[in-house]
Amino acid sequence: MLELTDATFLYAPGRGIDGANLRAVSGECVGVIGPNGAGKSTLLGLAAAALVPQSGRVRLTLTDAGGRGRQRRYDSDIGIGYRRHVGYLPERAPVCPEMTVAGYLRFRAALRGESFLRVRRRVEDILERCALRPLRKTRLAGLSFGVIRRVAVAEAMLTHPALLVLDDPFAGADLAFRESFAELLRAVAQRSCVLIGGHDPELLATCCNRFVLVERARVTAVVDDYGEAVGRLREAEARPAAEEVPAPGRKGGRP
């Protein structure tokens, strides 16, 4: 279970995320929506432990697979335990252009602590699932933006993380991949907790069952209904910049 408690990370007053409260359990796919510059990427960065909260807490609670019910808790700002269970696709989808697709994925799997024998199996599996097998020996420098992004998505899902954080994963994806990717995400979300950021709620609705609305550095609403999410997003986009946004989890916001 992912738990953000009053998590704050501000680049400047009103820029970043302020006092975010969010709880997402395994088997849930949460869409993070909001206007440009609202703080979605910061929220996702906090959840992925790429950013350390200035105040508040980001915690991941995992239950042992053995069924004994023993729980392990990891805080994002302490050690690397938290990061072992996170797959992250940043907004810019960075990759090493001089490496081949398979080489890059092998390198990332090794960095994630996979054993030498398991790396190959993991890479072959994800290449198949993300329809990248024909490109496995192609250098990343020669690929289009959409395919590079697909490689970055594959990298995020490489080690079957308990928490998958994807920042705008549908950007640059063609129609065929969007459909198969949404299906893949639904399958992943059955055993992991997935957080997806994006601007198009219609696309997110194909795989998400809950939506978090971020507005001017605050989480202002958490809704289950797609229609309501769209309505609130339209309102947020139409709202003038000077209008006050209620504090999250205190007035109006549902943590």
Added chain:
Amino acid sequence: MMPLTVARRDFSRLFRSSQGVLALFLALVGGNGLLLFLLRRAEGTAESFASLLGLTVSFGMPLLAAAAASRGFTRDRESGMMRLMFSTPVRARTWVLGKAFASWWLQCLYLIAMGVCGWILARWGLPAGAELPGMWEGYLFAGVMLVLQALLWAGVGTLVSLLTFGAAAAAFLTLLICAIVPPCFAWATAAVFPELQTQWAWLPMQEAVYDSAGGIFDLRLAVGCLSFAAVMLYAAGFLFDALRVCGRER
């Protein structure tokens, strides 16, 4: 093992990049030119070949460290890789050691290449039956001193690449530090502890290699190189963590 994984990838990137290859080529051409010049000048004197070769190599190493610095963390920052690095379950010291090892390997490669070139030059340039003055201990001592210096330059380059926001700035600053800090340090030491160091050396690192090849191995400088390299790498690891906490990387 994890630092080696990072180092292998970084060395491969560095070696295939235009900066890496160009720096290596320039260092080799310049080094061999300087070696030829020194050999001609030393004709008829008792200067050993190991001294001249070591001296030549020690001038080229900072250039390669600068090239590596321009590709290290600076390149990752430019490509937006830093955020992904922060969320990867890898400790800061692993990233830092990996980058430093890549730079160190490049400099060691240069050392080996210069050794091979020097051997070819000596074989080709000498009349049949002639021998160059020099002992095998000289080559060994100079080699050890150069390898330790390379580690120090690699540490400096890694720290600088974390501090700067552009490839050119990283390369320039690394070169500047490699050129200015050692004589300044030698001057300060000579001023504060005149009984330890009686002479202010303009090129202390290069002179140490020259002396090592002659059989005078400066243990203090060798330990100093190792210690400063450790300090640089520790500082770089600390800075990497600090950058994650500050969250200035996009």
